[in-house]
Amino acid sequence: MKLTFKRGVHLSYANKNATKTSPIRDFVSDEVRLITSMHIGAPSKPIVKKGDKVLMGQVIAEPVGFLGIPVHASVSGEVTDVSMIPYLGEGNVECITIANDYEDKWTELTPLGSVESVDPALIVPAIKNAGICGMGGASFPTHVKLSIKPEQKCEAVLVNGAECETHLTCDHRLMLEQGEKIVGGLRAVMRALGSEKGIICVEDNKPDAIANLKRLALNAQGVTVQVLKTKYPQGGEKQLINAVLKRQVPFGKLPIDVGAVVVNVGTCAAIYDAVVYGKPLISRVTTVTGCVNKPSNLRVRIGTVVEDMIGACEGYSAEPGKIAFGGGMTGLCLPGTDLPMAKSTNGIVVYSVKDSKSIDEGPCIRCGKCVAACPIGLNPYLIKRAADADKLEEAKKLYVNDCILCGCCSYECPSRRWLTASFKIVKQKLAIQAKQNGGKG
Amino acid sequence: MTLRLSTSPHLRSPQSSTRLMLNVIIALLPSAAFGVYNYGYKALMLILVSMLSAVVSEYLWQRLTNRPVRIKDCSALVTGMILALCVTPEAPWWMLVVGSAFAIIVVKELFGGIGDNFINPALAARAMLLASWPMVMTRHIDIDGVSSATPLAEGAQSQFSYLDLLIGRIPGVIGETCKLAIIVGIVYLIVSRTVTWRIPVFTILSAFVMAWIVGLDPVYHVLSGGIIFAAAFMANDYTTSPMTRGAQMVYASGIGIITIIIRKWGAYPEGATYAVLFMNLLTPLLDRYIPHRVYGHSKREAKN
Numbered sequence: 001m002k003l004t005f006k007r008g009v010h011l012s013y014a015n016k017n018a019t020k021t022s023p024i025r026d027f028v029s030d031e032v033r034l035i036t037s038m039h040i041g042a043p044s045k046p047i048v049k050k051g052d053k054v055l056m057g058q059v060i061a062e063p064v065g066f067l068g069i070p071v072h073a074s075v076s077g078e079v080t081d082v083s084m085i086p087y088l089g090e091g092n093v094e095c096i097t098i099a100n101d102y103e104d105k106w107t108e109l110t111p112l113g114s115v116e117s118v119d120p121a122l123i124v125p126a127i128k129n130a131g132i133c134g135m136g137g138a139s140f141p142t143h144v145k146l147s148i149k150p151e152q153k154c155e156a157v158l159v160n161g162a163e164c165e166t167h168l169t170c171d172h173r174l175m176l177e178q179g180e181k182i183v184g185g186l187r188a189v190m191r192a193l194g195s196e197k198g199i200i201c202v203e204d205n206k207p208d209a210i211a212n213l214k215r216l217a218l219n220a221q222g223v224t225v226q227v228l229k230t231k232y233p234q235g236g237e238k239q240l241i242n243a244v245l246k247r248q249v250p251f252g253k254l255p256i257d258v259g260a261v262v263v264n265v266g267t268c269a270a271i272y273d274a275v276v277y278g279k280p281l282i283s284r285v286t287t288v289t290g291c292v293n294k295p296s297n298l299r300v301r302i303g304t305v306v307e308d309m310i311g312a313c314e315g316y317s318a319e320p321g322k323i324a325f326g327g328g329m330t331g332l333c334l335p336g337t338d339l340p341m342a343k344s345t346n347g348i349v350v351y352s353v354k355d356s357k358s359i360d361e362g363p364c365i366r367c368g369k370c371v372a373a374c375p376i377g378l379n380p381y382l383i384k385r386a387a388d389a390d391k392l393e394e395a396k397k398l399y400v401n402d403c404i405l406c407g408c409c410s411y412e413c414p415s416r417r418w419l420t421a422s423f424k425i426v427k428q429k430l431a432i433q434a435k436q437n438g439g440k441g
Numbered sequence: 442m443t444l445r446l447s448t449s450p451h452l453r454s455p456q457s458s459t460r461l462m463l464n465v466i467i468a469l470l471p472s473a474a475f476g477v478y479n480y481g482y483k484a485l486m487l488i489l490v491s492m493l494s495a496v497v498s499e500y501l502w503q504r505l506t507n508r509p510v511r512i513k514d515c516s517a518l519v520t521g522m523i524l525a526l527c528v529t530p531e532a533p534w535w536m537l538v539v540g541s542a543f544a545i546i547v548v549k550e551l552f553g554g555i556g557d558n559f560i561n562p563a564l565a566a567r568a569m570l571l572a573s574w575p576m577v578m579t580r581h582i583d584i585d586g587v588s589s590a591t592p593l594a595e596g597a598q599s600q601f602s603y604l605d606l607l608i609g610r611i612p613g614v615i616g617e618t619c620k621l622a623i624i625v626g627i628v629y630l631i632v633s634r635t636v637t638w639r640i641p642v643f644t645i646l647s648a649f650v651m652a653w654i655v656g657l658d659p660v661y662h663v664l665s666g667g668i669i670f671a672a673a674f675m676a677n678d679y680t681t682s683p684m685t686r687g688a689q690m691v692y693a694s695g696i697g698i699i700t701i702i703i704r705k706w707g708a709y710p711e712g713a714t715y716a717v718l719f720m721n722l723l724t725p726l727l728d729r730y731i732p733h734r735v736y737g738h739s740k741r742e743a744k745n
Contacts, residue, residue: 007733012455166452238736251737322445328452335446349451356445362514365458365556368684372637377733379684399735407450414458421448 032303041067074301109278123192130274136264139344155259162235165327175209185268290350321356362415370409380409462515468626476615495521526616606664644672647697688727
């Protein structure tokens with residue numbers, strides 16, 4: 001039976017056709033720029049300096065703090081610069097630039113062997129050392145997610161292959177072309193957590209991927225494939241758990257509190273490489289689509305500059321108005337194309353000037369489409385009213401902090417109101433307020 | 442090259458407010474066409490006068506009060522059209538001018554314009570006309586132009602077959618007689634995702650069940666009067682109907698039940714107008730007390 005969660009939206013245009021049949025192809029550029037804050041948590045500390053020769057897979061920045069993960073050289077060559085660059089919403093971040101010598105000479109790797117025979121206790125440390133963080137977009141360090149307390153029990157590991165976002169097909173292609181790595185990575189996670197059940201969750205708009213994974217799952221103990229109805233935001237962690245396990249993660253708690261761990265398909269494949277070959281996370285598949293001449297799924301080295309990736313897709317097909325990391329519903333706009341992609345960059349979408357036009361808000365007509373769409377069960381129209389009046393407390397009472405910023409309400413609003421955008425601001429203001437109050441004691 | 446920066450989402454649904462209002466107008470067309478076919482150019486004139494008057498009223502009012510002019514959203518057209526479809530073809534044209542001006546200015550704009558009125562403008566105007574000129578408003582002619590009683594009038598029950606009611610071979614107002622045309626409209630509204638199915642379906646269903654409970658002929662009562670038209674175009678009005686699933690069901694059931702109560706025990710032969718207006722008033726309460734459960738919270742604390 002096909003499962004799904006409550007509410008959400010059926011997107012009228014998913015824009016996936018341009019890339020869903022284009023096989024993953026490798027692309028390597030002359031230079032990579034690796035930022036040290038590709039994951040959630042304290043930025044890693046660079047341990048190389050300008051002029052150093054580095055090998056592929058060599059640690060170039062060490063983890064800092066509980067959430068820290070290392071950064072590895074994604075090409076072999078020479079470090080040409082270590083400096084601060086402005087990066088998206090994060091302010092200035094440290095960036096290590098490496099000129100590629102195209103020798104692809106690996107540093108010494110320590111493979112652990114087959115996922116079925118490796119000592120389960122070694123798996124999580126290997127994941128940390130490989131610098132793996134959530135590759136579906138959240139960039140949460142995977143080893144932290146998998147470090148569960150002894151009293152906690154993981155009943156099921158869910159592999160997130162929903163790929164409900166628009167435009168993106170990198171997970172789809174990965175499931176089709178490298179399904180064995182996903183199943184293997186899942187087995188490694190299951191063994192590390194002592195979990196009996198592994199469920200690969202895929203939306204029904206990817207029948208070829210489902211067939212491939214089902215075939216592979218036959219030989220993997222405890223692994224099944226669950227087909228989901230195509231609906232956005234199915235791939236949200238909370239929605240996926242709700243759809244598949246019929247459980248809800250209580251506010252402020254983690255999936256493990258309801259016995260589940262959710263891992264993205266790309267992350268699973270990276271875990272497989274880390275365990276079986278000892279390879280750190282130095283490349284990933286990213287969908288480059290929209291107004292480019294050859295929309296593609298590129299396997300690029302982490303830190304590849306956006307400009308180079310667009311070049312690999314034979315340039316712009318129309319004047320770009322907006323370029324964003326990620327799909328159409330949650331994508332983050334780029335101020336320029338000289339920025340590098342990171343471990344969690346699952347797509348680059350180039351919008352035409354026409355599609356980038358500013359949208360004017362109309363008055364709320366109380367049509368209720370936002371209420372019917374909200375996967376969390378909020379009243380977006382009321383929160384927007386509170387937000388416009390800058391009534392933070394009222395917005396909080398209306399559960400704005402539960403908002404996952406999925407964009408469903410804004411998408412559906414016939415008056416084109418900036419609902420999600422204003423909730424994002426309110427949430428930021430509330431976070432600052434909470435910090436200040438916390439500081440006062 | 443300058444790139445625009447904006448917050449996600451970068452895509453919006455193709456359904457704009459104007460598009461939704463046009464959908465309602467399209468859904469009203471079969472009923473309007475049947476009215477014109479039945480009652481001739483007079484009905485057509487009334488519909489056009491009413492729509493024009495509604496738009497002109499909105500334009501003038503917004504200009505006079507220095508508010509942004511929003512006639513392009515087509516909501517005034519919808520109000521004017523619905524009002525015309527629920528008056529008798531015998532009504533004089535000036536009555537529709539007064540009615541739609543009342544609907545737009547008093548019921549809609551005085552309370553803040555689109556999205557802020559608390560009762561359905563067209564229905565409130567109909568109620569106003571009914572109270573002000575009851576003799577004209579209840580003078581009905583049958584399709585042959587002979588003045589006669591509507592199917593809900595006392596003693597008229599046996600004159601009409603179910604088929605007469607369904608295809609509109611009955612006297613009545615311009616757009617409410619042919620149930621088949623209205624049902625086509627409902628189906629269009631649901632298929633085009635303009636409205637959800639809950640309100641129309643629950644309104645009709647509850648009227649059916651209630652009629653059966655109080656000992657009336659349920660099929661006859663659902664097919665006569667304004668209940669199906671109200672379910673399709675009045676109960677569904679965005680602004681004055683609830684938004685959460687539970688509240689929509691309670692609201693719609695309330696309309697069906699109250700309509701039948703008025704028909705059975707009230708002084709008026711028909712009660713759909715008042716039933717919808719009454720439930721409009723309950724809408725804010727229903728939305729507040731029957732909310733959706735928030736994900737990850739056990740139960741929703743009372744608001745504010």
